[in-house]
Amino acid sequence: MPQNVPEFEFSDNAKKVRAFVFDFWCEHGRGPTLLEVHQSTELDRRRIIAAYKELQLGIDIVVNEDTQNCNLLKAPPFSSFPSQVRAYIDDKFHSFVGCASEAVAFSHMPPFKDKTVRLESHCACCFTPVTLISKNFEMQSVTPPGVFLHISLSPYDWNNVDMSRMCDSMNYVLDAEHAEHYEKQTATRGILVNLDQAKMFVQNVANERMYNFHWKPGTLNPRAVIKGFKMMGVDTSAWE
Numbered sequence: 001m002p003q004n005v006p007e008f009e010f011s012d013n014a015k016k017v018r019a020f021v022f023d024f025w026c027e028h029g030r031g032p033t034l035l036e037v038h039q040s041t042e043l044d045r046r047r048i049i050a051a052y053k054e055l056q057l058g059i060d061i062v063v064n065e066d067t068q069n070c071n072l073l074k075a076p077p078f079s080s081f082p083s084q085v086r087a088y089i090d091d092k093f094h095s096f097v098g099c100a101s102e103a104v105a106f107s108h109m110p111p112f113k114d115k116t117v118r119l120e121s122h123c124a125c126c127f128t129p130v131t132l133i134s135k136n137f138e139m140q141s142v143t144p145p146g147v148f149l150h151i152s153l154s155p156y157d158w159n160n161v162d163m164s165r166m167c168d169s170m171n172y173v174l175d176a177e178h179a180e181h182y183e184k185q186t187a188t189r190g191i192l193v194n195l196d197q198a199k200m201f202v203q204n205v206a207n208e209r210m211y212n213f214h215w216k217p218g219t220l221n222p223r224a225v226i227k228g229f230k231m232m233g234v235d236t237s238a239w240e
């Protein structure tokens with residue numbers, strides 16, 4: 001269970017693979033194949049997969065460890081599959097975004113500096129389109145205004161196996177009424193986070209990712225996550 005994993009250090013191979021994965025995804029809008037990782041890093045299959053497993057334990061990527069090719073499913077802020085948010089750079093489709101929360105940090109990736117990022121999503125309950133324009137980690141516009149990030153999984157169940165369920169539970173809703181409708185549709189309870197609070201939530205990761213080659217492995221501490229939201233003024237009573 002990768003919660004409260006004791007502190008560890010990434011190997012040099014893991015850091016090298018991580019840097020390549022993010023560079024490649026920014027440039028091509030998709031994750032690399034094992035061949036492409038090999039061509040860049042000169043690591044063999046066994047070492048690439050070992051690096052992926054380390055990076056998954058350090059909460060940087062999601063891979064399916066039970067596949068022979070260790071399928072690379074996510075490297076937030078990116079997703080390999082059609083997720084709840086699409087990113088457009090200068091009006092051209094770039095990639096699927098890891099989740100509604102990661103979308104807020106997308107424009108902070110160094111290769112996207114000074115570029116206008118348009119994030120296309122929808123209200124989770126009714127599919128009303130939601131469009132966010134972001135530049136240099138600053139939200140330029142939100143349509144319709146007042147959209148919330150809704151998180152419908154308790155941090156005590158984030159990362160039980162990997163990040164997938166956590167990301168899946170982070171969606172946009174138009175308002176509290178739409179949040180309640182979505183909760184009924186999915187038999188969940190959730191919290192409402194405004195986009196300023198969402199930025200605070202993702203900024204520690206966003207300031208390290210691609211900026212610090214030696215970025216340390218993440219740890220998931222559910223109590224600390226909930227305390228952090230409370231300190232931002234978010235009502236976390238749905239999780240108590």
Ligand SMILES: [Zn+2]
Binds near residue numbers: 123127173174178
């Ligand atoms: Zn709705």
